[in-house]
Amino acid sequence: MRRVLLPFGVALMLLTVSCSRISVVPPAGFAELKGGRSYRAISPEGMLYRVRSIKNEPQKDLSFWGDALENHLRKEGYRSSADAQSFESGDREGLYYEWILPAGNESYLYLTALIVTERTITLAEAAAPHPVFTQYRQALLDSLTSIRPRR
């Protein structure tokens, strides 16, 4: 009985792992970090990049969650450098925001990006001091378009 169930168990485990992973192409020049529930990568300068999934509950669309996130961060005092920008991620549309924030004696740029499917909200974040961020901005935007969230 045990021998019979083992292959099914392994198959089920592999299926669960593949479903929990988000497919992301790392930004050029970034090193990927293995393990963890979210996708993580880091640049040689220490610029952080993280992509994670959250359950889409209550089930709403990109516009709703984009507004909810933007309103909340603005209420907290975040200052955006521009209006929300859209991007294509496969057949999905995403939205990203860039926020300017002080930390220590430097100005940081903090990117928050959202892709919404029926079941999940995929959130990407990246932050670095202004000169480092601008150096990697294009690579980061390219990586956003490579995100394939769980359906």
Place this chain on the structure above:
Amino acid sequence: MALVRSALLLAILAAVFIQPAAGQNYLYQILEATVLVADPDRSADELELWAENNGGYALLTSSDRVVLRLPFEQMPRLRSKLEELSDYVLDLSPQSQDLREAILETVAKINSRQEVLRQTLALLDQADAKGTLAIEKEVLTLIEEIEQHTATLQTLNLNRTFSRAEISLRYLEQTLPENIPSSFDWINGVDFYTFIRRGLAGEER
């Protein structure tokens, strides 16, 4: 034949007058910019110094605004300077206005008044006392108009030589955003400071 030659010569001269010569500029360039800086006073001083070192000058310098006049050749360099100086260029709006028509119109107005003035002055010798007073009045009006148009021409020439840059300096607030709870749980987890403080090390496994 001589008439045709003269006409051609006139046409060439007119074309030479209307077209800007090499190195000349007939565009009045205005750049409005809003930049985010950590120290507005220091940035204002630095912009003023930079303008002076590049052949320009500051019309106004305050903690939140700098108005510069710069040789038109330096305008492309100003953009680079603003990017270098500021933490973020929030807005950059270049405008330009072709001054050739206005210059030609003003020159024509001056020339016509000078011609009328010359003719009016020629009448002075033949005029009686009453006529002399009327001519004097006319001459004063013409001189005043010529002075006004000459001033306009000088302003136009200044504008084509020196571009204008109006730079608003915004202070990057050093106060940290407040932590206000959201009604949506996952949004409470979106926080820049937690993100950079914990880095990627504090990731759940």
